[in-house]
Amino acid sequence: MYGGGNVFEATKFDTLQNEDPVKMAEFEARIERGEKIEPNDWMPELYRKQLIRMIEQHAHSEIIGSLPEGTWITRAPGFRRKLAQMAKVQDEVGHAQLLYSAAETLGKSREQMLTDLINGKSKYSNVFNYPAFTWADSNIISWLIDAGAIVNQLANAKGSYGPYCRALDRICAEEAFHLKYGHDAVVHMATGSAKQREMIQAALNRWWTPIMHFFGPPDKMSTHTEILMKWKVKMASNDDMRQQFLDMYVPKIWELGLTLPDPNLKKNAETGKWDYTEPDWEEFKRVINGDGPCNAERLAVRRTAEERGAWVRRALLNPKSKYVKPLA
Numbered sequence: 449m450y451g452g453g454n455v456f457e458a459t460k461f462d463t464l465q466n467e468d469p470v471k472m473a474e475f476e477a478r479i480e481r482g483e484k485i486e487p488n489d490w491m492p493e494l495y496r497k498q499l500i501r502m503i504e505q506h507a508h509s510e511i512i513g514s515l516p517e518g519t520w521i522t523r524a525p526g527f528r529r530k531l532a533q534m535a536k537v538q539d540e541v542g543h544a545q546l547l548y549s550a551a552e553t554l555g556k557s558r559e560q561m562l563t564d565l566i567n568g569k570s571k572y573s574n575v576f577n578y579p580a581f582t583w584a585d586s587n588i589i590s591w592l593i594d595a596g597a598i599v600n601q602l603a604n605a606k607g608s609y610g611p612y613c614r615a616l617d618r619i620c621a622e623e624a625f626h627l628k629y630g631h632d633a634v635v636h637m638a639t640g641s642a643k644q645r646e647m648i649q650a651a652l653n654r655w656w657t658p659i660m661h662f663f664g665p666p667d668k669m670s671t672h673t674e675i676l677m678k679w680k681v682k683m684a685s686n687d688d689m690r691q692q693f694l695d696m697y698v699p700k701i702w703e704l705g706l707t708l709p710d711p712n713l714k715k716n717a718e719t720g721k722w723d724y725t726e727p728d729w730e731e732f733k734r735v736i737n738g739d740g741p742c743n744a745e746r747l748a749v750r751r752t753a754e755e756r757g758a759w760v761r762r763a764l765l766n767p768k769s770k771y772v773k774p775l776a
């Protein structure tokens with residue numbers, strides 16, 4: 449039943465008992481028929497709050513997610529890779545803009561969302577709280593984190609909330625380039641010198657647990673999946689997305705002669721699903737609640753960016769500023 453567990457210190461919301469049952473039935477019938485819900489349409493408060501929570505976290509993940517790869521722009525090997533890395537990071541920040549706009553249609557201001565991020569009130573993806581020690585770490589992010597993001601986003605782009613789905617469609621188009629870029633970079637290292645192979649293998653070992661965590665807690669521990677799937681916000685459960693990722697990418701990783709740090713990882717012939725060792729969910733819990741290796745550093749960088757950009761926002765909002773054209 450929705451709202452039961454609080455395993456991961458998940459956000460608690462009110463139930464649906466105050467909603468008008470007639471409107472509620474119409475709303476759910478529309479979703480059942482596959483119609484899109486648009487910002488001015490009637491929606492239960494819980495749908496609104498859940499969407500704000502999820503889209504906002506997604507937007508934060510994009511801007512915070514640009515930080516580990518961003519630090520590699522100046523150190524990327526060669527001018528071509530520097531340019532590509534810069535373009536990718538710029539795209540991720542652009543995705544955040546699209547997502548903040550989608551979340552704003554539900555009534556929460558961008559300022560409030562950013563305030564909640566830098567005060568540590570809002571979550572963002574676990575993976576971006578880990579360091580990118582080497583260029584190989586950056587490549588693993590570009591390939592496999594983007595791959596995970598695409599599995600999630602392609603599914604959810606077919607969901608029920610119009611503005612979020614349209615943002616996801618645009619994001620997926622760009623992510624497809626990121627995936628090729630990341631794959632190319634990993635292939636380059638995996639087929640390079642012994643040192644390059646060693647670096648990419650070490651990075652893969654470091655990132656495997658965070659990647660397994662990326663799709664969220666196992667379904668039996670997930671707080672929001674039931675209601676989000678009922679309302680077609682999430683189009684597959686956490687475990688199903690994780691399985692889909694394993695299906696698509698484990699063979700590609702093995703093809704490169706790389707190994708994965710889980711001796712139990714194998715496709716089960718009977719179930720058709722991947723067996724794996726449960727990643728440490730206590731670690732996941734700590735990381736998403738602020739106590740990962742880089743949480744403090746990531747938020748400090750974001751805070752500095754807010755402070756440094758404050759004068760631009762002030763100038764834009766000042767009607768007397770010579771940089772601001774009055775609205776026609």
Ligand code: FAQ
Pocket residue numbers: 456457458459460501502505506507509510513514517540571572573574575589590593594597600661662663664665669670671672673676682686736
């Ligand atoms: N990290 O009940 P559930 C990217 C939290 S974009 C942190 O299962 P839900 C692009 C969850 O919020 C990556 N927290 O939650 C890129 C909840 O806490 P709350 C981001 C997590 O919502 C690539 C609690 O645990 N993508 O990478 C995580 O049903 C490369 C209970 O969990 C999205 O945000 C996690 N991994 O399912 C950028 C996609 N998992 O909020 C740069 C949209 C769970 O109650 C470089 N979001 N939690 O306090 C979703 O699809 C869903 O929100 C899930 C989680 C699947 C992430």
